Amino acid sequence: MNPSFVHRYEVDQSRPSVGSALRDAALRVLAPAVVLFGLIVGLGFLILGPLGNLPWEEDLSKSVAAGRTATMNSVTAVWSHVGNTEIVIGVCVVVVALVWWRTKQWWYAVVPAIAIAAQASVFVAATTLTDRKRPAVEHLDPAPPTSSYPSGHMGASTALYLTFALMAQRIERVWLRRLVTVVCAIVPLLVGYARLYRGMHHLVDILVGMVNGVVCALLAWNYLRRKAS
Template identity: 85%
Template sequence: MNHTFVHRYELDSSRPPVGSALRDAAVRAIAPALVLFAAIVGIGFLIMGPLGGLPAENNLSRSVASGRTALMNSVTMVWSHIGNTEIVIGVCVVAVALIWWRTKQWWYAVVPAIAIAVQASVFVAATAIADRPRPTVKHLDPAPPTSSYPSGHMGAATALYLTFALMAQRIETAWLRRLVTTVCVVVPLLVGYARLYRGMHHLLDILVGLVNGVVCALLAWNYLRRKASSERATVPARQAVTS
């Protein structure tokens, strides 16, 4: 990924006016998310229309369900809960508060909140329109009132933890930076597998949820106009994160 994009909040640490930040968010995050929403809904119509619901995906879900074990039932329950709405929101609130406190940069600290808010908006609207049934296997989690497509758990976990992975690039200690980045990338994959294993989503629901989360995380990261610079303008703020 482009170095300037990843470190954009370090290259330009200037404090934006609140009004300017809100306008930037509307133009650079919310407006592009409308295009993402249209694409996700279009794929949903394709699945439920010409593709006839993709029965082969239901066969895959049955195959996965046939291999369930007591141990994996317990393990995937934990993985699945990571993507629960209350868990995602709770982790996000704590993270935003800590990052704001450590960096004193509210415009940077709110990035994870923007990511999951945009993701959730796209997901809720798309799932209400697509209305895809869940796999015809035993559901190991309570089924929320939303449809199977796309996966909200996968989208939320991806949006949140990919944002954390981008933020982790400020960590100066190489091994710690790599470790945190790896964990943040792996967590959504565990959530996605758990949702498939536990019969809550078809594979394509999870993949589209992944795309939703990735795109919304990148839109949130890019929501604020920043000026690229050849010098790091916020070394003290970066040290504050790692000290």
């Protein structure tokens, strides 16, 4: 990834007005997110229509469910819970508050909040329109009212922890920066595996959720116009 992109908030620390930040967010996050929504919904209709709901995914879900163990049931319950809405929002609020307090830069601190808000908007609209059924296996988690496609847990955790990983590049101690980055990269993968293991989503639902999270995190990181040097 381009270093100037990763460190854009360090290179240009000028304070924007609230109005200019909102205009930038509308142009650089909201508008592209509408395009992303269209692509995700289009793929969803393709899956449910010409692709016949990808029958091989049901076989995969049944194969994974057949290999469940009591230990992994307990472990994946924790991993899945990390992607719950209340956990994602709670962690986001705490980190935004801490970063705001430490840096005094509200326009930088709010990036994770923008990321999860963007992905949530795309997710809710897409899942409502596509209405894909969940895998035909025992569901180990309570099924939310949303449909299976795309995975909201995966999208939310990816958007949140990718922005944390980008923020972590400010950490001066190399070992700590690398550790935080690796942890932030692993967390969404654990969430995604847990959702597949626990029968809550098809594989493609999880992969598309990840794409939603990645794109929204990058859009959020780039939401504010900054000087390159």
